[in-house]
Amino acid sequence: MRPVYAISGGVSKFAKARPDKTFQAIVKEAYDYAIADLELDFPSFTRCVDGSVASYFSDHFTRQLMAGIMVQDYLGLVPKPGHRVEGGGATGGLCFQEAWKSVASGHMDVCVAYGFETMSRVETWKGNEFIALASDVSFDYPVGGFYSGYYAMMVTRHMKEFGTTVEQMAAISVKNHLNAYHNPYAQKRNRYTIQDVRDAPMVAWPLTRLDICVMSDGAAAVILASEDGLRRLELAGARIHHPLVQVVGIGRGTDAMRMADRPHLDYDTFMRDYATEQERNSDETRTYYRHLWERGTRYPGVHSFRAGRTAGNMAYKMAAIHYPLDDLDFVELHDAYTSSEIQTYEDLGLCRYGEGGPFAVSGKAFMPGIEYGLDLPEAPECPVNPSGGLIACGHPVGATGLMQGVFAIWQLQGSIARHFGDDTLQVKDPRRGAIHSHAGTGTYVTVSILEKAD
Amino acid sequence: MSQIPSRREETLGGYIVHGIPFPFDSDPENLAFLKKLAPIQIEQEYHITYLHSYGQDSPWFAGLSNRRLLASHDPESGYTYANPRGHDMTSGHETEWIDITERSAKVHAFTVCHFGSEEFLPETPYVLALIEFEGVDTLLLTRLLGVDPDQASLDWIGMPVRPQFLRNSKLKPTDVYFAPASLG
Numbered sequence: 053m054r055p056v057y058a059i060s061g062g063v064s065k066f067a068k069a070r071p072d073k074t075f076q077a078i079v080k081e082a083y084d085y086a087i088a089d090l091e092l093d094f095p096s097f098t099r100c101v102d103g104s105v106a107s108y109f110s111d112h113f114t115r116q117l118m119a120g121i122m123v124q125d126y127l128g129l130v131p132k133p134g135h136r137v138e139g140g141g142a143t144g145g146l147c148f149q150e151a152w153k154s155v156a157s158g159h160m161d162v163c164v165a166y167g168f169e170t171m172s173r174v175e176t177w178k179g180n181e182f183i184a185l186a187s188d189v190s191f192d193y194p195v196g197g198f199y200s201g202y203y204a205m206m207v208t209r210h211m212k213e214f215g216t217t218v219e220q221m222a223a224i225s226v227k228n229h230l231n232a233y234h235n236p237y238a239q240k241r242n243r244y245t246i247q248d249v250r251d252a253p254m255v256a257w258p259l260t261r262l263d264i265c266v267m268s269d270g271a272a273a274v275i276l277a278s279e280d281g282l283r284r285l286e287l288a289g290a291r292i293h294h295p296l297v298q299v300v301g302i303g304r305g306t307d308a309m310r311m312a313d314r315p316h317l318d319y320d321t322f323m324r325d326y327a328t329e330q331e332r333n334s335d336e337t338r339t340y341y342r343h344l345w346e347r348g349t350r351y352p353g354v355h356s357f358r359a360g361r362t363a364g365n366m367a368y369k370m371a372a373i374h375y376p377l378d379d380l381d382f383v384e385l386h387d388a389y390t391s392s393e394i395q396t397y398e399d400l401g402l403c404r405y406g407e408g409g410p411f412a413v414s415g416k417a418f419m420p421g422i423e424y425g426l427d428l429p430e431a432p433e434c435p436v437n438p439s440g441g442l443i444a445c446g447h448p449v450g451a452t453g454l455m456q457g458v459f460a461i462w463q464l465q466g467s468i469a470r471h472f473g474d475d476t477l478q479v480k481d482p483r484r485g486a487i488h489s490h491a492g493t494g495t496y497v498t499v500s501i502l503e504k505a506d
Numbered sequence: 507m508s509q510i511p512s513r514r515e516e517t518l519g520g521y522i523v524h525g526i527p528f529p530f531d532s533d534p535e536n537l538a539f540l541k542k543l544a545p546i547q548i549e550q551e552y553h554i555t556y557l558h559s560y561g562q563d564s565p566w567f568a569g570l571s572n573r574r575l576l577a578s579h580d581p582e583s584g585y586t587y588a589n590p591r592g593h594d595m596t597s598g599h600e601t602e603w604i605d606i607t608e609r610s611a612k613v614h615a616f617t618v619c620h621f622g623s624e625e626f627l628p629e630t631p632y633v634l635a636l637i638e639f640e641g642v643d644t645l646l647l648t649r650l651l652g653v654d655p656d657q658a659s660l661d662w663i664g665m666p667v668r669p670q671f672l673r674n675s676k677l678k679p680t681d682v683y684f685a686p687a688s689l690g
Contacts, residue, residue, distance in 0.1 A: 175516075177627055196629070201617050206615065208660060312647050315643070
């Protein structure tokens with residue numbers, strides 16, 4: 053595998069509805085931005101790019117099969133190679149990694165990953181029905197298929213086993229909405245209090261409307277290149293931004309579609325197959341986990357995402373990350389629910405299983421320099437979802453994982469102020485960040501690590 | 507206290523349009539003005555009936571319609587799935603049917619859905635629960651009745667429950683639901 057650089061990206065404005073444009077034209081907004089950021093004109097980039105990967109989740113939302121080729125066509129990329137990937141909420145993350153593979157393998161030198169979703173074409177509750185069809189239609193959907201309900205069940209178990217509280221979840225909503233206040237691409241830019249989150253309409257107990265991301269129309273695009281690709285682009289007149297951002301690790305995991313089918317593994321199996329390197333090397337942590345198991349915890353059950361842990365461990369190994377909280381300077385993770393941000397802290401080893409709730413209110417995952425109106429006992433260590441995440445940016449499914457990639461590139465380039473018109477969300481001198489994309493109840497999860505290369 | 511709505515709920519319904527404003531002539535200035543035209547949105551219907559097969563899982567539904575709750579187990583390891591599964595995840599062996607109707611069962615996790623997918627909105631609030639059974643390795647997603655949706659509590663987790671069956675089977679997984687065992 054050869055080095056792959058994430059050199060540019062673009063994000064359309066995420067909004068509740070974008071009837072002003074077709075999905076192809078919304079993708080072009082993001083695509084054109086990514087090209088313009090290289091200071092290239094459209095025909096020059098078309099000559100340089102070898103192919104593409106397209107990302108969108110649901111054919112139902114567009115009522116259009118083969119939407120991917122319609123974007124390829126609109127962007128003037130035909131007859132170059134391309135294909136569509138789909139894996140629920142992780143579609144964007146999978147797309148990013150497929151584009152990485154195209155370049156890392158030597159098959160392409162310049163590859164563009166683009167993605168979109170236009171979810172406003174149906175009413176919200178019909179949209180929820182489409183999303184719920186991403187659960188087993190024989191056994192799960194007919195019982196009352198509703199994704200917010202599925203995640204709510206998972207978190208009631210997390211609360212029961214680990215003592216996680218609704219206020220800890222609400223703190224994440226406060227954090228992500230307030231971060232997004234400084235992100236012009238975000239759909240929801242609001243200051244909330246813990247009480248506001250709890251007073252919002254109950255959707256699926258204990259998750260309120262402010263614990264849950266919203267449906268969106270939007271698109272994102274990321275351009276990846278090899279060293280040969282960089283030279284080709286520069287010869288065509290591109291201005292390659294430095295520091296270069298390299299994709300140094302990718303990981304992916306899966307789990308059973310029906311969360312009821314997931315195993316309840318013993319301590320030894322957990323430590324052997326799923327513990328992070330940091331956890332395995334700590335006597336204190338091994339003792340901590342042994343106590344959890346003595347109290348009845350089993351892994352992953354429905355309280356944890358085994359796919360997320362698998363993806364994280366794989367990406368960390370490739371990127372030589374040993375202590376995730378210390379070695380990562382920021383994380384953009386899939387917070388479709390405040391509860392899943394807590395669960396993902398644990399999956400990614402930012403804290404131990406069972407400690408996601410206290411971690412959420414410790415202050416470690418917050419941005420420095422923002423007054424959240426919360427009493428946070430510790431200083432920020434690794435901001436999580438500095439962009440505002442899905443909860444505040446919106447979740448146009450096929451675009452989301454790529455949006456994370458774009459924001460990660462801009463963080464590592466140090467160019468947040470240029471793109472946001474505000475440097476509040478610029479993490480100070482970051483060296484390495486992770487992006488995390490997640491499909492329904494943790495069926496597919498991707499983790500990719502991006503790092504400054506020079 | 508229930509909230510008094512201050513806004514009408516939006517629906518996709520609209521009016522049939524017989525004419526859309528358009529320039530009277532094709533001079534370039536008028537055609538350039540078309541860029542300022544608001545988007546036209548129309549309704550598109552999409553209805554379909556599928557002939558869905560439960561395939562190798564069919565006996566599970568036949569069991570429900572006869573007031574029996576079946577499960578699948580690996581004949582060698584004994585690993586047991588509450589949801590039917592034709593082949594074991596670990597050995598790859600074809601599974602065998604067992605009857606778990608009388609096994610003791612309790613709530614493993616739950617939620618109260620105050621909203622839902624369009625199909626289930628009329629049924630809100632409803633309680634979804636994952637049930638654990640004695641001697642069964644995986645859980646079953648089901649509806650929980652006999653609890654007050656407005657009194658949701660983590661204390662429900664661990665509550666002993668019993669399967670109840672619809673008398674008139676719909677051949678759906680909702681032919682079985684659960685209720686607190688204390689209700690008899």
